[in-house]
Amino acid sequence: MGGFLGFAWNQWTFKPKPLAKDRSLEGTTVLITGGNVGLGLEAAKEIVSHRPNTLILAVRDVEKGQVAKDAIAKESTPPDVNLEVWELDYDSYDSITAFGSRVQALPRLDYVLLNAGLKQMQYTTAKLGHETNLQINHLGTSLVSLQVLPALIKTAKATSKPSRLTIVSSEGHFWIPFKERTAPNILARMDEKDAFGRQMSRYYTTKLLNVLWARELASKVEKRDVVVNAVNPGFCYSGLHRHEKTGIIKLFLWAFGWTTQQGGYCLVDALVQHGDSHGAYLSEQKVVPPSKFVLSEEGKIAQKKIWKETFEIFRKEAPKANISELESNV
Template identity: 60%
Template sequence: MGGFLGFVYRQWTVKPKPLPPALSLSGKTALITGANSGLGLEAARELVSRRLSRLIIAVRDPSKVWPLDHDSYESIAGFGKRTEKLERLDYALLNAGVKMMSYEKSALGHETNVQINHLGTSAVSLAVLPALNKTSKKFNTSTRLTIVSSEGHFWIPFKERTASNILMHMDDPKTFGTQQQRYYTSKLLNVLWTRELASKISPEEVVVNTVNPGFCYSGLHRHSASFINVFLWLFAWTPEQGGSCLTDALVRQGGSHGAYVSEQRLTAPSPFVLSPEGATVQKKIWSETIALLKQEAPAIDMSMVA
């Protein structure tokens, strides 16, 4: 798992399957971030086709659905408060993300991949926890929170891990790296955050996992170099197949918690994540993220993990 040849083999041989037609999500409510296009949209369509009672699509454009901007903590806090007013929230799929190929500073002052993919996603995960927890207690059922990561978390050196403050260090343009390194690092942060978040929440209340949707045709690649089109032609899954990977991780994979789901099965994350050093960095990333959010986003409810 994790090597280029393994990646090629899986992309050519694995054929993700949609949810069983007989599976019914009647009575359930789900929210998906970044579901206005691509894999998120296909996941939304598949959930609705399985008789989901209510679907909330959260994107930056407020004219379309529930507004949610990962580069605004005010937006994230408001979104969380709105979810708490729902009658129930059974599933939350945090799919929104970017892949920036050159250094850009976000509106909040952090490197954009880190802000949108890690800090924003982490803040949203905390903001929706109260609604998921309330549902689990009210209806005596486990709810599910799934964060979209990437197999790319296997492939980066993560040199920033030795810095005294990792997240602050990653705001320095000199640390950005080349090509997709920073994007893949942000996906590693997703895995580390998910594992630590899961350690602080009972799976009987909220099951927390992360998922690799595979390499798929998607607008995510719009900032990539032109040669990406060759890789897409050779190896990519369809958006529908990627969406099925997301829905599978969201509503199936029973008995999991803090897990990494890839090719629609529970899979070991990268050796670094499982190493003693990875465990130490995982807790460091958690502490730094919580401290940053307490300072920059005090309106977000963090009581479940305090």
């Protein structure tokens, strides 16, 4: 894992598979962020085929979410599956907080797939002022993970079995130098334009943050309550690549890419299978070691530092998010 030859071999030789047809999700509530396009949409379609009670698509654009809901419904959605579209903008702490309040009102929440993200190839700032990849892929994802956690824990205690929280990462977390790790404040350094790097390096760095966040969150949450993991969906055809202008990605997709549907299979497999895992990194539909940096002492130090810095940002910038209360859950 981690090198180009390993990447190419896995993409050529492994073909992701859907869940077994008899795997039932009856009675459960599943929530997918970014479930209106790409891998998230394919994951949603796969989930629906296993008949949960409720599937919630959490999306930035509700109109586009409704289009996705209609598309799913047309593909023979069982009549007993309740499909809902909820608004959620990772670039608005007010939106995330309102979403969190809505989640807490759910009678149950069994599975959450945090799939929403982007790959911005040039330096830009989000509405909240942070570098865009950092805001959406790390800060937004992390705050949403904290918002859904109480509902997942409540459901686990009511059902006497663990709920599941899966964060979408990338094999690209193996491939970046992560020079920001030596800065006095890692996240502040990542906001600076001269630290952005070239092409996909910033995207991959935020995917490394996803792995570190998932591992630290898992270390603070009991496995009997919520199984927390990170997943690499593989290199797939997806709208994620829309900002890449050189044509290199198209060439690599032609040579190595999995279909969007196959990527969706990987996400669903990570979300509902592998119940004996916790704080794990999944790739090719199995638990594998993350990068050497993640497992190193330096990586463990960076993991705790990023956790602390992230909470400092939330306390300062998201006062309505009840950070102290959320922190008490971990």
